Amino acid sequence: MAAPRAGRVVVRLQGVHKGFETENGRIEALRGIDLEVRAGEIYGVIGVSGAGKSTLVRCVNRLERPDAGRVEVDGVDLTSLEGAELRRMRQRIGMVFQHFNLLRSRTVAGNVALPLEIAGRPRAEIRQRVQELLEWVGLADRWASYPSELSGGQKQRVGIARALANRPRLLLCDEPTSALDPETTASVLDLLKRVRDEMGVTILIITHQMSVVRAICDRVAVVEAGRVVEEGPTSEVLVRPQSEAARRLLGRSGPRRQPLPDRTPPPPGQEARLVELHFVGETAKEPVITHLVRRFPVMANILSGQIDRLGGTPFGVLLVELTGKPGDLERALTYLREVGVIIQEWHEEVEER
Incomplete structure (x- = not known):
């Protein structure tokens, strides 16, 4: 089944809103x-430890009750539900945990069967x-194994299978790969991509790993101190972060001040500019630099570069030294x-005296 x-x-x-009382006072998560x-x-949903990510996901499946606000899944406000109604809604929501949360006393098959047993399904159906x-x-050949006999990756596959047992519409993943190599x-x-693409399950994934967001997320929210400080398509947030929190997670905090590489001084009347160029989507496949030097009287010295993917989107980064007359450089x-x-311009590092 293709993803909707x-x-x-x-x-x-x-x-x-959600807060907790502690020995040192109230914490607003x-x-x-x-x-x-x-x-x-x-x-x-990405952020550093303590940003509020795990509390957020626990509010989505009502393991925590928000102090204020609405949490809707498929149009139903979970904050208004209790008892049997809440249990029925939770069957639409699968949960994958950081540390697997498998029952050691149950086999692989027994762990996957647990949600179905709780839901009262017939044995043959289970x-x-x-x-x-x-x-x-x-893992068909490991049905009789116990969690202690599995690798970390196998345990998480069991966790994913268990989360899918009741055919949920939504899968919540709380740091599902942080314990893995x-x-x-x-x-x-x-x-997880197959879960979305073949089963049509919507996925909300909590992580502190930018590599996870880069690999599979369509959109991302950056959370800091219990607030969403930035949100949007992954390619936009990762390539052009607007918040300081996102820049820190990407290792881009503060202004670009780097020592320029050794180079020949530009000719009289010209200048050199060091720029980092980010190409997203179809632009990453085009010979943009070739077109640039043919169109404008500038020289382009490529110092470094890489091609990667953001989810399924091509993404390229080049560090380029452009040399030419100031007006030509601006036009380029x-x-x-x-x-x-x-474009992100780098500036030469100036020593403080």
Whole structure:
């Protein structure tokens, strides 16, 4: 099954506040959170430890009751539900945990079967659903194993299978890869993309790892001190971050002040500008620098570069020294902006005396 086109709102948070009493006083974990997750999206919420991410996801499945605000899933306000009604809504929401949360006394099959048993499904239906899920996550041969006999990646695959047992519309993932090595992380993220693409499940993923956002998220919200400080398509937030919190997570905090590489001084009447060029989407596939030097009387010395992907979108970064007359350089930079290149200028580091 292909993922549904993003449109219908699956998760809506409006003015959500949540605080906790501690020995040192009250801590406000969430301070008026507003966000929307639409059908078919993989939506990331990123921030440093203590930013409020985990409290946010626990409010979405009502493991925590917000002090104020609305939490809607499929148009239903979960803050107004209790008892059997809340339990029925939770069956529409799967949950994947950082440390797997598997029951050590149960086999792989027994762990996956647990939500179905709680929901009172017939034994034959449980057996069939467990078998198909274990085949789908690649663990059909480990159905009788116990969690202690599994690797971290296998444990998380069991956790994902268990979260999908009741055919949820929404999958919440709280730091699902932070306990895994890079290779295993990649395989788990690929599996989550399959969950969205083949099962049509909308995913909300909480993480502090920018690599996770870069790999699979369609949109991302940056959370700091219990507030959403930036939100938008992943490519825009990662390439052109507007908040200081996002720049810190990307390692771009503060102005670009770097020592320029050794170079020959420009000829009289010319100057050199060091610029970092970001290419997103189709622009990353075009010979933009070639067009630039043919169109304008400037020299372009490429000092470094890389091509990557943001989700399924091509993304390239080049560090380039442009040399020419000031007016020609300005026209060249204007051209780059017009064709969709994002420019960040580097400045020569000046020693303080």
